[in-house]
Amino acid sequence: MTDKLHVVLCRDRHDSSSQQRLFQQLFDGLSGRGDVTVSLLPHLYDLPPDGKAIRHLRSLEGDLVVGCWLYPRAAFWVLDANDIHGRMGASVLVPEEELDDAVSAGSAGPSQRVIWCFDLRRLDDAGPLLAEIDRIAAQHGEVARPAAVAAVAGGNGHVDLDEPVHRRWYPVVDRDRCGNCLDCLNFCLFGVFGVDSEGHVFVESPDACKDGCPACSRICSQGAIMFPDHQNPGIAGDPSVPPGQFNVDLVQLFDAARPQDLAEAERARFTGNPAAEPREGGPQDTPRDDLDGLVDGLDDAPL
Numbered sequence: 001m002t003d004k005l006h007v008v009l010c011r012d013r014h015d016s017s018s019q020q021r022l023f024q025q026l027f028d029g030l031s032g033r034g035d036v037t038v039s040l041l042p043h044l045y046d047l048p049p050d051g052k053a054i055r056h057l058r059s060l061e062g063d064l065v066v067g068c069w070l071y072p073r074a075a076f077w078v079l080d081a082n083d084i085h086g087r088m089g090a091s092v093l094v095p096e097e098e099l100d101d102a103v104s105a106g107s108a109g110p111s112q113r114v115i116w117c118f119d120l121r122r123l124d125d126a127g128p129l130l131a132e133i134d135r136i137a138a139q140h141g142e143v144a145r146p147a148a149v150a151a152v153a154g155g156n157g158h159v160d161l162d163e164p165v166h167r168r169w170y171p172v173v174d175r176d177r178c179g180n181c182l183d184c185l186n187f188c189l190f191g192v193f194g195v196d197s198e199g200h201v202f203v204e205s206p207d208a209c210k211d212g213c214p215a216c217s218r219i220c221s222q223g224a225i226m227f228p229d230h231q232n233p234g235i236a237g238d239p240s241v242p243p244g245q246f247n248v249d250l251v252q253l254f255d256a257a258r259p260q261d262l263a264e265a266e267r268a269r270f271t272g273n274p275a276a277e278p279r280e281g282g283p284q285d286t287p288r289d290d291l292d293g294l295v296d297g298l299d300d301a302p303l
Ligand code: SF4
Pocket: 173, 177, 178, 179, 180, 181, 182, 183, 184, 185, 201, 219, 220, 221, 222, 223, 224, 225
């Protein structure tokens, strides 16, 4: 384990006054500390894959604390998708059921660095997270500011990597859960998924995904596909929702509809492609208006 601790704070898109206040409290609480480095970034999920913020994150060696507006599991696998690997850190702020011993691995194999991800949406004020950062930093000791940070740090010792971003929408794969069945690869009509040199499925063309469509997350039997921005917690990466839970519930909710049929109907809505219409015996027998209502109701389904 290295003794460097980097704290990364991501801005939210909405920037409400309460979010701004929390962000400022965190920044003020961390500024000037000699034992951590602080980097300020736009919303984690929106970062361009080769933008300066991602390049900066890749340059940071050692353990990482990330505060962002996503479920910690989703944030962890967003980082992994951008070649920022590690093992998920335990925290008193993350309920035990949400820790899934996640380890992400790059080409060099599993990384020993620890990544703690915190969902800022859960905090009313910065105190609990600052206390948790104190606890984590105490395990690391005093550190010199790394060169990568020193080179771009502002006068008060932080790095502000603000860059133009736009709202993105793409699947994120939990590689610990993925069983590599390739169902998502075969299901998606837009070539979003690919297979890497080792035969593992990955998100090859994230921005080819249809905005707002979460269909493949419903057909993944392992619950491995997340859309961190989706309003359904199970799809957005809430680890307390067991894999496949929302598929089972949808079957119960929408009598006789199979998850596959529902996912295909959902995909068809976003593609307008007849090839993506539901299969025989599925909800295509339902009048179009009813199907629309059914698909619209998916997002409101309780988990
Ligand atoms: S459908 Fe799920 S388990 Fe199968 S390859 Fe895709 S992400 Fe992995």
